[in-house]
Amino acid sequence: MEGKALALLSGGLDSTLAVKMVRDMGLEVEAVHFTTPFCQCDKCSVDTTAERLDVKVHHVFLGEEFLAVVADPPHGRGSQMNVCIDCRILMLRKAKRLAEEIGAGFFVTGEVLGQRPMSQHGSAMRLIEREAGVESLVLRPLSGKLMKETRMEDEGIVDREKLLDISGRRRLPQFELAEKLGVYDYPCPSGGCLLTDPEFAARLRDYLDNDGTPTIETILLLKAGRHFRVGSTRIVVGRNEVENNILEGLARRGGTRMEVEGHNGPVTLVVGDGEDAIRKAAALTVRYSDAPRGEPVWVVVASGDQATRIQAEAIDEGELESIRIQKKGKK
Numbered sequence: 001m002e003g004k005a006l007a008l009l010s011g012g013l014d015s016t017l018a019v020k021m022v023r024d025m026g027l028e029v030e031a032v033h034f035t036t037p038f039c040q041c042d043k044c045s046v047d048t049t050a051e052r053l054d055v056k057v058h059h060v061f062l063g064e065e066f067l068a069v070v071a072d073p074p075h076g077r078g079s080q081m082n083v084c085i086d087c088r089i090l091m092l093r094k095a096k097r098l099a100e101e102i103g104a105g106f107f108v109t110g111e112v113l114g115q116r117p118m119s120q121h122g123s124a125m126r127l128i129e130r131e132a133g134v135e136s137l138v139l140r141p142l143s144g145k146l147m148k149e150t151r152m153e154d155e156g157i158v159d160r161e162k163l164l165d166i167s168g169r170r171r172l173p174q175f176e177l178a179e180k181l182g183v184y185d186y187p188c189p190s191g192g193c194l195l196t197d198p199e200f201a202a203r204l205r206d207y208l209d210n211d212g213t214p215t216i217e218t219i220l221l222l223k224a225g226r227h228f229r230v231g232s233t234r235i236v237v238g239r240n241e242v243e244n245n246i247l248e249g250l251a252r253r254g255g256t257r258m259e260v261e262g263h264n265g266p267v268t269l270v271v272g273d274g275e276d277a278i279r280k281a282a283a284l285t286v287r288y289s290d291a292p293r294g295e296p297v298w299v300v301v302a303s304g305d306q307a308t309r310i311q312a313e314a315i316d317e318g319e320l321e322s323i324r325i326q327k328k329g330k331k
């Protein structure tokens with residue numbers, strides 16, 4: 001077996017520590033950083049981490065392929081819309097291909113036994129390895145002593161004595177290890193995946209239930225604004241200038257765009273149609289604008305090259321809540 005490792009580096013503390021441990025064992029390491037349309041991590045900070053660790057990092061984006069898994073995950077979902085088992089399988093399959101290209105013989109991850117309920121317990125880890133075709137080839141330096149020996153230990157590439165026995169959800173052992181190894185900066189803490197965010201998960205669930213498999217563009221839409229549904233129509237109201245610009249851009253590719261005339265307010269994007277939906281979307285646009293309450297104002301409604309104006313008053317709060325896309329258990 002090749003003595004070179006390919007490490008899965010998220011930029012968070014655990015994977016940074018795992019790479020540092022393997023580097024300190026004197027092994028050659030390259031890293032791969034996977035991103036998905038749901039990542040909130042900063043690519044640049046991963047580059048900085050890799051530079052500090054003195055490892056080359058490969059960036060791999062999991063796009064449409066990952067979206068298909070999110071729409072229909074063979075191994076189910078976690079507490080929100082996270083598909084951790086299938087996500088790890090996909091990442092390790094891609095890592096396997098990359099390892100072949102760069103001449104790496106095994107993989108390193110920062111996984112900690114028992115840290116995450118869905119994917120980081122013994123049987124899930126074995127299933128993931130098996131399905132990714134990397135059985136016994138994944139070294140988890142933080143928990144290795146608690147796990148079955150890998151081929152790297154059997155073949156004398158890795159000294160089992162240098163592995164640790166960290167387990168569970170407490171973070172203190174990792175903080176102490178960081179101190180000991182001189183790893184002080186870990187800019188991307190865990191929790192960078194929007195699929196675990198209850199509010200985002202609600203929007204995505206609603207999309208999958210009503211519209212099918214999302215595209216990358218859809219994810220951009222789901223990330224922005226406040227979301228409402230009227231029948232088969234989705235209404236998205238911008239919360240700030242950045243989101244207004246995103247909605248503006250998306251509106252150029254389709255949908256109906258709304259804005260209150262003569263007052264500051266959001267850009268609203270309506271995906272779908274129907275008179276009732278348009279009327280409610282206009283009332284929502286007024287509700288989140290600076291327009292005075294209790295009197296009708298003009299709302300500009302544009303679709304493609306066509307623009308018209310309709311009069312609307314701010315939507316009533318009860319009606320607003322009845323069409324808001326809610327987090328699990330809220331409705």
Ligand code: SF4
Nearest residue numbers: 082083084087193195
């Ligand atoms: S939290 Fe998100 S990125 Fe992390 S393993 Fe689960 S699905 Fe994949």
